[in-house]
Amino acid sequence: MTTITITSGKGGTGKTTMAANLALSLKKLGKRVLVVDGDLNMANLTLLFDLQNSPITLEDALNGEAKIRDVIYSSYDIDVVPATIELREYDLSTLREQISKLREMYDFIVIDSAAGADETTLAAIKASDDVILVLEPTKASLADAIKMKRISERDGKRVLGFVMNKIRDRKYELGEKDASIALDLPLLVSIPFSENIAETFSFRQRAPLLVRMPRSREASYFKKLAEKISGEKFEEKKENFLQRFLKRLFKF
Amino acid sequence: MLPEGKLEMEEVGIGLKKFLEKALPGLTGYVAFSYMSREGAKDLILISDKGVIKAAFLENLGKKQRTFGERVFKKTKDIKKGVAQKVSLSREKVGLFLALHEEAKTKPRKLKDLEVLGIFEEEKKEIKKEKKTEEKKPLERRDILRMLGFKD
Numbered sequence: 001m002t003t004i005t006i007t008s009g010k011g012g013t014g015k016t017t018m019a020a021n022l023a024l025s026l027k028k029l030g031k032r033v034l035v036v037d038g039d040l041n042m043a044n045l046t047l048l049f050d051l052q053n054s055p056i057t058l059e060d061a062l063n064g065e066a067k068i069r070d071v072i073y074s075s076y077d078i079d080v081v082p083a084t085i086e087l088r089e090y091d092l093s094t095l096r097e098q099i100s101k102l103r104e105m106y107d108f109i110v111i112d113s114a115a116g117a118d119e120t121t122l123a124a125i126k127a128s129d130d131v132i133l134v135l136e137p138t139k140a141s142l143a144d145a146i147k148m149k150r151i152s153e154r155d156g157k158r159v160l161g162f163v164m165n166k167i168r169d170r171k172y173e174l175g176e177k178d179a180s181i182a183l184d185l186p187l188l189v190s191i192p193f194s195e196n197i198a199e200t201f202s203f204r205q206r207a208p209l210l211v212r213m214p215r216s217r218e219a220s221y222f223k224k225l226a227e228k229i230s231g232e233k234f235e236e237k238k239e240n241f242l243q244r245f246l247k248r249l250f251k252f
Numbered sequence: 253m254l255p256e257g258k259l260e261m262e263e264v265g266i267g268l269k270k271f272l273e274k275a276l277p278g279l280t281g282y283v284a285f286s287y288m289s290r291e292g293a294k295d296l297i298l299i300s301d302k303g304v305i306k307a308a309f310l311e312n313l314g315k316k317q318r319t320f321g322e323r324v325f326k327k328t329k330d331i332k333k334g335v336a337q338k339v340s341l342s343r344e345k346v347g348l349f350l351a352l353h354e355e356a357k358t359k360p361r362k363l364k365d366l367e368v369l370g371i372f373e374e375e376k377k378e379i380k381k382e383k384k385t386e387e388k389k390p391l392e393r394r395d396i397l398r399m400l401g402f403k404d
């Protein structure tokens with residue numbers, strides 16, 4: 001059982017997108033997965049899973065007003081702990097303990113964290129075993145990621161590597177190689193800037209990419225990361241037309 | 253170096269060389285291309301100043317004038333070796349050239365932008381070499397950290 005926090009320092013790099021789609025990919029691999037909205041003040045993951053109307057949320061569990069098991073909801077066929085959309089006080093000191101209560105129930109707990117390095121982010125890192133950094137190809141993102149790596153390692157966490165997101169293949173962009181050298185971390189996966197991913201947060205409710213387009217090229221990036229993390233492979237289910245035809249013909 | 257205002261196409265009639273000298277004193281090089289269109293032979297002339305395309309224009313030249321033009325640009329000393337060459341142009345390229353022609357009147361273009369057209373074979377190679385040396389220089393960890401302001 002592993003708890004993984006997705007963090008970046010810099011805002012808007014794609015942490016929430018990654019947390020959601022990585023969790024869904026791990027689920028598709030047959031794992032027992034929970035995804036937690038650890039960005040308590042700006043609960044975007046909660047919106048992504050359409051759980052903004054949940055009667056009780058992570059804050060209730062943190063404040064001792066509800067059991068953590070009771071704030072687990074199912075959305076798009078995966079377990080999610082949402083946070084509240086309203087502004088609320090909450091006791092962060094209990095986050096690690098609350099999450100640890102769920103350890104036996106899951107193979108993977110993925111925690112989405114807030115941008116920056118304030119107490120909410122730090123608590124999300126403290127609550128995890130491992131950390132994944134999400135970068136976009138800019139200098140600022142790299143500087144922030146270096147700091148998050150240091151913070152995580154200081155807390156005794158294993159930083160698994162980094163993801164380079166929103167790549168547009170421009171000459172001026174920060175390259176994965178330079179980022180890898182500077183961070184002294186392996187590149188886990190590169191994800192191009194894609195309209196299909198951007199569409200996720202459109203105003204009308206859109207399911208996460210892995211739900212909407214599970215066989216898309218974009219989905220394959222998240223699946224690849226899930227394979228790396230779990231050490232397991234997705235079954236190659238690609239059948240050609242003839243195979244499908246024969247299968248239907250003989251009904252086997 | 254470029255004269256103000258539009259280049260008058262009619263002036264081509266006075267002879268390509270003369271026209272170019274008149275329109276662009278101090279010219280460092282130009283390239284001319286000929287291709288056949290439905291209306292007959294056409295020439296595209298790109299005027300470059302130290303590798304930067306300063307102007308492009310397209311002219312309908314009669315057969316006589318076209319050969320005259322070719323003769324002229326072969327003779328012109330200012331032309332860099334290998335730059336002037338005849339190419340047969342595809343429809344797409346012609347379209348691109350026409351757009352370029354319109355744009356070049358107001359906006360000087362970098363040679364680089366023309367790379368895709370496969371025109372400036374020699375310069376193209378040079379640009380590619382530059383790019384490669386640029387890319388093939390991996391930074392050291394310490395250097396990157398310093399660049400970002402980290403002390404260690």
Ligand SMILES: Nc1ncnc2c1ncn2[C@@H]1O[C@H](COP(=O)(O)OP(=O)(O)OP(=O)(O)O)[C@@H](O)[C@H]1O
Pocket residue numbers: 008010011012013014015016017018039044113114115165166167191192193194195197198199200201
């Ligand atoms: N590869 C991508 N291509 C295009 N758009 C993307 C990509 N990844 C993320 N986005 C978009 O970028 C925006 C920010 O993404 P996301 O909310 O996942 O980032 P974040 O790091 O969680 O942000 P915050 O720091 O605010 O929590 C969203 O609109 C998302 O749809």
Ligand SMILES: [Mg+2]
Pocket residue numbers: 015016017039044045112113
């Ligand atoms: Mg987020």
